Amino acid sequence: MDILFKTSVFLHVVAAVLLVGGTFFFRIVLHKYAERTGGLTDELKATLQKRWIHTSWNLVLVLLVTGVFQMFQRLEAWRDTAGHMIFGIKFLLFLGVVAVLAMVTASKGEKAVRRPKLMLINIGLGVAIIGLSTWLARVAM
Numbered sequence: 001m002d003i004l005f006k007t008s009v010f011l012h013v014v015a016a017v018l019l020v021g022g023t024f025f026f027r028i029v030l031h032k033y034a035e036r037t038g039g040l041t042d043e044l045k046a047t048l049q050k051r052w053i054h055t056s057w058n059l060v061l062v063l064l065v066t067g068v069f070q071m072f073q074r075l076e077a078w079r080d081t082a083g084h085m086i087f088g089i090k091f092l093l094f095l096g097v098v099a100v101l102a103m104v105t106a107s108k109g110e111k112a113v114r115r116p117k118l119m120l121i122n123i124g125l126g127v128a129i130i131g132l133s134t135w136l137a138r139v140a141m
């Protein structure tokens, strides 16, 4: 494994942790707190949502760029394994994450926090993708 591939996987995993963990924190902690106490001001809510959505899209970009690079590095190693199939399922779920994020983005700022079900879907998809990814990384070993 060369240094470029290792660096790519490192960035990929950091982005994955931040995207799934950030969505989890936003939905499970912040959203609940705001719902129960009304303790966040509208301005703070709007700022958090705007920054979170912006950051999420940047993380999606990092995942896509590093992920495509890693895929090309692994194509040969996946030959005669379940690698291609696992990758295909993972990519479809990733498209689901992007579609959900696009819906949250389209609902803009203040309204985004009213799309809690969508965020739960993305947490679920994220966890499923992480499961597939650990499997995927091991078929090439």
Ligand code: HEM
Binding pocket: 009, 012, 013, 016, 017, 019, 020, 063, 064, 066, 067, 068, 070, 071, 074, 091, 094, 097, 126, 129, 130, 133, 134, 135, 136, 137, 138, 140
């Ligand atoms: C929400 C989106 C994503 C998440 C949460 C995610 C998560 C991960 C994680 C945690 C790993 C490391 C697994 C391990 O080493 O045990 C991984 C590996 C990998 N990911 Fe992703 N990923 C995402 C999107 C993508 C995308 C869009 C692509 C490609 C277009 C991709 C391609 C890959 C490849 C090829 C590997 C395997 C690297 C290897 O063989 O060591 N991922 N992913």
